Amino acid sequence: MDAFQICHLKTFCSVYIKLTRFGAASEVPALFIEKNVVLRGRVHAVAENGLEVEHIPIYVPLLSRMLDKRNGGVSPMAVRLAGVELTPEGKAWLELHLSPAQMVWLKLVSREDETLHCLVSVSRGPVRSLCVNEEVLRLGLARTVPVFGLQYDSRLYLQLHQRLLRAQVKAEQKGRGMWKEDSLWERTKLAIRENALVRLIWGIFKRL
Helix, strand or coil: CCHHHHHHHHHHHHHHHHHCCCCCHHHCCHHHHHCCCEEEEEEEEEECCEEEEEECCCCCCCCHHHHHHHHCCCCCEEEEECCEEECHHHHHHHHHHCCCCCEEEEEEEEEECCEEEEEEEEECCCCCEEEHHHHHHHCCCEEECCCCCCCCCCHHHHHHHHHHHHHHHHHHHHCCHHHCCCCHHHHHHHHHHHCHHHHHHHHHHHHC
16 A cells, blocks of 8 residues: 555545444444544443443534434444453442543454444543553453454554553552452461361361
């Protein structure tokens, strides 16, 4: 692909994003996923395995009303946090921090049937953003899993996996969330409770 074609491709992607409103993962062009295009969306709900996000075009010209009437309302898309497996506490954290109607940014990574695997970010001021994937890992509310749809030896997979793994290691080192260690007293009680000799003696005393 020469420079002229690349320029036209970028222009097409830019215009397509601005004018088109996606209501399902299957409507997102494969090229967008391949190029890891970033979409804007509004949180509709927190689902069992991620989010339901309504796609909001970054900019819609004067044709927006006509397009909205033609679309007849757009359904939210199913979005999973790429490379992340949430715990129940992680889902609760999302419900607390990603309120309905909050704007998020979706960096497309892969597609699985009608689900988009993305890096999800929220704005934290005019120049800062927070990657939700990394944050739930840093808090120990999730664990890393293979990034769906990417080859293990691909450059993007290695970059994403290392990025997410670093966040998880921080949680492990600080004992956060699922990595929190029991206190010495709790570990001692558990060891005593599981000791066969102690159980035998306790059983004898109960029969006396």
